[in-house]
Amino acid sequence: MENNETDGKGVKYYRLSEVEERNSFKSTWIIINNKVYDVTKFLEEHPGGEEVLREQAGGDATESFEDVGHSTDAREMASSFLIGELHPDDRDKFVKPPVSTSAQESTR
Numbered sequence: 740m741e742n743n744e745t746d747g748k749g750v751k752y753y754r755l756s757e758v759e760e761r762n763s764f765k766s767t768w769i770i771i772n773n774k775v776y777d778v779t780k781f782l783e784e785h786p787g788g789e790e791v792l793r794e795q796a797g798g799d800a801t802e803s804f805e806d807v808g809h810s811t812d813a814r815e816m817a818s819s820f821l822i823g824e825l826h827p828d829d830r831d832k833f834v835k836p837p838v839s840t841s842a843q844e845s846t847r
């Protein structure tokens with residue numbers, strides 16, 4: 740809101756390696772849709788529990804985040820923990836190309 744997160748300016752980019760280091764309770768960062776969130780202070784308040792966040796710490800939590808079907812409220816809440824974005828060069832590492840080939844694992 741007062742933070743211009745997608746303006747193209749004022750966006751801080753983090754390398755994947757930097758994010759990966761923030762995987763402790765001292766500092767917990769997660770990636771959702773190529774955005775980097777510092778949820779350190781949120782751990783205890785997360786309605787879904789701190790453990791699930793810890794499990795994703797330092798890595799990409801997009802899938803788990805979406806799987807839960809977080810509310811609009813939750814998404815707005817997330818934006819208050821936004822600290823930057825994943826460096827464009829590191830995004831490919833997460834983008835899973837839509838290979839809808841043979842029967843992959845069925846959704847369960």
Ligand code: HEM
Pocket residue numbers: 769776778785786787788791792795800803804807808809810811812813814816817820
């Ligand atoms: C910044 C990131 C996140 C925020 C702000 C957030 C916020 C919330 C909020 C507000 C709820 C309550 C239900 C709702 O409003 O949808 C919730 C529930 C939940 N969250 Fe998150 N969440 C985040 C990330 C995650 C991640 C990465 C996971 C999984 C690894 C996760 C797992 C869950 C689960 C399992 C629940 C359901 C708890 C229940 O219904 O008992 N959340 N979250």
